[in-house]
Amino acid sequence: MKFSLFATCALVFFSAAVKADDTGSAIQAFCGGLELTQPTQGQSFANPQQVAVTVTRQPNDKKKVINGVDIYAVGSDGKPKYLGTPWRGTYALNSKATLTVDVTKTPNVPLPSQFVFRVWVHNEAGPDCTLYSKVFKVSSTSHSNDDIQKMQNMSQDIDRGCFAVEVVEPKLGAHLKANTIQNVQIARDSMSLIETFNGVTLYKVDLSTHKYEQVENVWTGRQNASLAFNVKDKLSFQGAGNGKGNAYFYKVQSLTIHNEICEFFSHPFYIE
Incomplete structure (x- = not known):
């Protein structure tokens, strides 16, 4: 049986649409119910070696682990810069998991500054999930008057995620x-x-x-x-x-x- 070019193109388009729907359904099934609850918006951390990250989920039969935390610095001009992955590991995520991240493990981390975390959640039997934190602040260990003033003067618009x-x-x-x-x-x-x-x-x-x-x-x-x-x-x-x-x-x-x-x-x- 011969297919017309139109029929062939229609079949390809339909197959691609079905595949996209299937992918979206899979992501929803494995990533739905996940939430990155900490850091909160504009939260300040005085110790750059102890920044708390909390992920919650709605429990189901799908096993999940947190296996990476990336960090981005957001400059005063609102431009984000990828710095690296300060935390790698395997942390079981049942209903709630809290990690302590040392942001100084990434090279050339600017302090004090505003940051965003990207957290990787691995599913044993499905696609991985990525969660983005709200913008938070981290001070340097010196806690100088200059650093304190910089922390106080950081953009509230960036705190709310209004950048880039x-x-x-x-x-x-x-x-x-x-x-x-x-x-x-x-x-x-x-x-x-x-x-x-x-x-x-x-x-x-x-x-x-x-x-x-x-x-x-x-x-x-x-x-x-x-x-x-x-x-x-x-x-x-x-x-x-x-x-x-x-x-x-x-x-x-x-x-x-x-x-x-x-x-x-x-x-x-x-x-x-």
């Missing part, structure tokens, strides 16, 4: 034409805790008073946060092109994996 997303278009100071399509391009780092994009809003700034006001909602929805996301704006609002003395910027609304609302802003630009 950037509006890369429009460019700083760009001059855009009214009633033309403008791409609002959003870039997301693979280590970002942002899970979904939920809206893009255009604002206007009076350059003489520095007061700003909302112009329009460009897009509202719920988009899984990929590494790149693009929204088109027609720049056709009332008064577009008559904005001498004004600058504009976009605000991107988003949600983290820990259900924190985050906002990111473009550079200012002009509409002519």
Whole structure:
């Protein structure tokens, strides 16, 4: 029996879709019910050699062990950096497991700083699971006045997981034409805790008073946060092109994996 090209492509697409559904179901079956409960948001640790990590699960018949903890440092500019794996082992996870991690086991760990853990949970009969912690802080062992001040001045936005997303278009100071399509391009780092994009809003700034006001909602929805996301704006609002003395910027609304609302802003630009 001969298959048409259309039928063959349809069969391949269907098989891929079924496989993706099966993979998603397997991950849900083996990773559902897992939660990384410690460190908590913004939690401070005075001893970098004793940072507590707690994982909980809903008990079932699937055997699980924690076998690795990776660490990322988040700089004051919101850029995450992978440092290494300060903890490796085999720790049985029944309903709850608490580990003590020495973050100084990773080379060149910056202290004090804000960090995120990635915890690996191994299933004996299924796919491995990865859990991301909330952002926490670790001091240096010196506890100097300078270190204490740095700890106190660390970004609360980063504490909430609002980092590693950037509006890369429009460019700083760009001059855009009214009633033309403008791409609002959003870039997301693979280590970002942002899970979904939920809206893009255009604002206007009076350059003489520095007061700003909302112009329009460009897009509202719920988009899984990929590494790149693009929204088109027609720049056709009332008064577009008559904005001498004004600058504009976009605000991107988003949600983290820990259900924190985050906002990111473009550079200012002009509409002519």
